[in-house]
Amino acid sequence: MTQAKTEEPKSFGHNEEIIVCRNVRKWYGDFEALKAVSLTVKQGEVVVILGPSGSGKSTFIRCINRLEEHQEGDIVVDGIPLTHDVRNIAEIRREVGMVFQQFNLFPHLTVLENITLAPIHVRKWAREKAEERAMHWLGRVGIPEQANKYPGQLSGGQQQRVAIARTLTMEPNILLFDEPTSALDPEMIKEVLDVMRDLAQTGYTILAVTHEMGFARTVADRIIFMDAGQIVEENTPENFFTNPENERTRLFLNQILHH
């Protein structure tokens, strides 16, 4: 069991508030992308964010690791306030892993180099240790035999799994998924969702933007529905899909579930 400790997040309890966002606001020029968004996520919780495109859900999770800068409000990640202090930003980024819609693997590096780049240069691990952990996670996502290939030689689903392994090797506590299956062919979506399901059960704190309703329904502890830069509804999956509170949620569900 000692082995397991290094790969799983620290705590499984649902009590500690690990992400706290208070009245987060952001503008692109005159356009208000986030209108006073507040959200608290507890350690180990799986939160899925749904909403029509342009509703600000991607912008919101990208604010959490400072890929976008919010202009008003507070964001505190694992007790570290997200300010202009570059040291805080660096600490939060070490704590938070992110998986992108377009994978964003580094095309000039092999799969193994992609995964070990940040552990070696940011965590200062020995190459042997980094490679050992990388192979461990490549095994966990099911493609250890691809370690020495380049991203361009892999299928979309395999690339996204490499991207997940790259994120996990940095040993984050929190995982952000930004529409991780939207750029995949239908037959590859399942392999990525299986990995995400596995991670959710392992106890990571997960904040995922996705259009996979099946995943949201079965895996999420809580569903957030966003529209026009605001959180419109917060509910359990059961209630959200069967008995939504808000009219706009009902409209959204109608459009995607009965087409």
Added chain:
Amino acid sequence: MAEITPQVSTGQESIPFWRDGRVLGVLAQIAFLAAVIIATGWILNNVLQNMDKLGAFRCADGSSSFVCGFNFLRIDAQFDIGETTIISYDPSDAFSRAILVGALNTIRVAVFGIILATILGTLAGIARLSSNWLISNIAKWYVDLMRNTPLLLQLFFLYFGVILLLPPIREAVQPFGLPIYMSQRGIDLPWPVFMSSARLWIGFVVLAIFLTWILWVVLGRREIQLGKSTNRTGWAFLTFLLVAVVGWFVATATSGNNQVVLAANTVSAADLAGLESVMQQRLGVNDLASVSQAVSDGTLTQEAVDTAAFTVCTLRDDRSEVNLTAQLRKLNMPYSVKAFNRENLVSEAFAAGDCDLYIANKETLAAAQTAVSGATLIPIGETPVRFSIPSLQGLNFTGGYKLTPNFAAILVGLVLYTGAFIAEIVRAGIQSVAKGQSEAARALGLSEGQRLRLVVLPQALRVIIPPLTSQYLNLVKNSSLAIAVGFPDLWTTSFITLNQSGQSVQVFIIVMASYLSFSLLISFLLNWYNQRISLVER
């Protein structure tokens, strides 16, 4: 009702050869090759026949051969070349040497041009991406201006409109008060000169690099053990600096009496301090630093200072002279340099009493000392590197490094012009790296420097290298426009050779083969590099 039965092709018998794409492909290639061979053969044959009629390829014994056509290269060139690189040249040298001198000048323009254009282009390319309005717009205007006007025009403008309009040499412009002199005669820059003790110092620098490398590796291992970063860049830099500085002082201290100067009996001094007191007596002041103040106050006349100044006699381009004058300047002693082209002229001038100080190597000075009564040898120290500062002697600057107006025009012109194209290439390269790459790097916690070094630049380089190769080739080929500003490059000297000898075909063969080999060499190097960094795709 037609019966549709799918025709299953079983092999070649179903396709006649005039419809077989494979056969047609081979036939087309054969036809094209034949056309090329016939066309070039006709041109070559024509040229060779005409040349033979003119007797261009005739040997001494009356027979004809390609090799004999180049015999003219051994004839004396009989024309002068303004400036040379590495090797010397005299009008009595052969045509072949004139062309070689030109080729070396072309290489000098190409090497300096490529280095400077790359630096300028990279800076301008990054500047165009800057969020600073002023910086990005200046870069934009520079690029647009240079790209949209003809290079020949720019060269003429630089040469006739800028450089030749600079003030005459006695009123040379000194930008920012630096010891850089710009005049009609060109640009004179300070230039480092290595003394004999430089060898020891360079040894120390090599040692410093080695120690820094070891420290870098050891600290890297320690970072891994500690699992956190230490400031190893800082420590490595400090170590390098320390060893290099210690080496500098060791080399200076051990150089001891490496260098001496022979002082005439008019200057009786045992060391540099003695020289100082001689000068104080001559000028009647206690502090030489006050002399320039006194001259401007009018208490001392410039003529008095000029008369009192030490006359230093030396062989032209002697390293020791740089060392001595650097020290005289440091102690505020006025001096003037008389440079001679031959050693015996210097010793004759010294024997005739024309010089206060005579600088040369130890052995020559020892011999000269015995010939002149009352002359004393004064040891002067040295540092591994001394800067040679241009100083006005008569109608020209001596010392430093001289860019002739012609060289300055062609170099600056090519650098400005090619730099604009390189700027666009660099900008395109950086912009071609997808935004997601930077986002992934940031999300993984890489610092901004690491992001650029490990993720963005390696990908941008692959886009930059192929068009950059073309720009390097353009720079080399455009350097033949040097003929417009009178810089004796390969084409200029070849063109004069052509006019003097009348051997046009041979000269063109030589010139084209030379440019072709420069270009192939550059392409080869950059293609090799490009292959090393290219992407592996599916």
